[in-house]
Amino acid sequence: MGHNIARVFQTSSRALLRYVGVPIEELVVSNGTAMAQQWHSNGTDGGQWSAVTDSVCNEIEKADPRIVAANIQGSRAHVSSKDRSDNQNVITVGLETHTGTRIGSLHVHLDGTFKFFPSSAGKEGGYGSKIASAGIKGFIPTDSGFENMGEQSSSSK
Numbered sequence: 001m002g003h004n005i006a007r008v009f010q011t012s013s014r015a016l017l018r019y020v021g022v023p024i025e026e027l028v029v030s031n032g033t034a035m036a037q038q039w040h041s042n043g044t045d046g047g048q049w050s051a052v053t054d055s056v057c058n059e060i061e062k063a064d065p066r067i068v069a070a071n072i073q074g075s076r077a078h079v080s081s082k083d084r085s086d087n088q089n090v091i092t093v094g095l096e097t098h099t100g101t102r103i104g105s106l107h108v109h110l111d112g113t114f115k116f117f118p119s120s121a122g123k124e125g126g127y128g129s130k131i132a133s134a135g136i137k138g139f140i141p142t143d144s145g146f147e148n149m150g151e152q153s154s155s156s157k
Helices: 043-063 120-124 127-133
Strands: 018-021 067-072 089-097 102-108 114-118
Touching (some): 043 067, 043 089, 043 102, 043 127, 102 120, 102 127, 114 120, 114 127, 120 127
Antiparallel strands (some): 067 089, 089 102, 102 114
C-alpha cells in the first residue's frame, strides 16, 4: 500500500496514532451505497468494534510511541485465517513506525482482548516484548507469530 505515513503534530507533547488503510469509521458505517446505508459493516456491534479497536490501538501507542500508524485491514470482523487457534471474530490491524516499517499485526476481539503477532522487524526492534510487558488490559500472549503461519512480515504491501 502506498501511503505516506506522517506523525500528527499537535500542541501537546504526545502525538496521536494515525489510522491508515480502512478508516476506523468504516467499522461502523456502511459501504456508501443507498441500500447499504441502512446496514453497518458489523451490524449492531459496529460501534463497539470501532471503540474497542480504537482503545486497543491507543493503548499500544502509549506503550510504545515508536508505533505511529495503525492500518485497519478490512472493515468487517472475521475469523482469522492466519491464527487457526482463535475462533473469535477479529479486526486485523497492522502496526507501523514513522518510516512505514510494519512491526506486526493485532487481532482485536469484540470483548476488548487482543493478540499481537510481531513481524521480524517487530521482534528485532523489541516491539513484541514491550507490548507484552506493558500490562495492557486484554493482552493475550501468543507462542508464535504470523511468520510461522505464512503471513507476510515485510513493511509494505
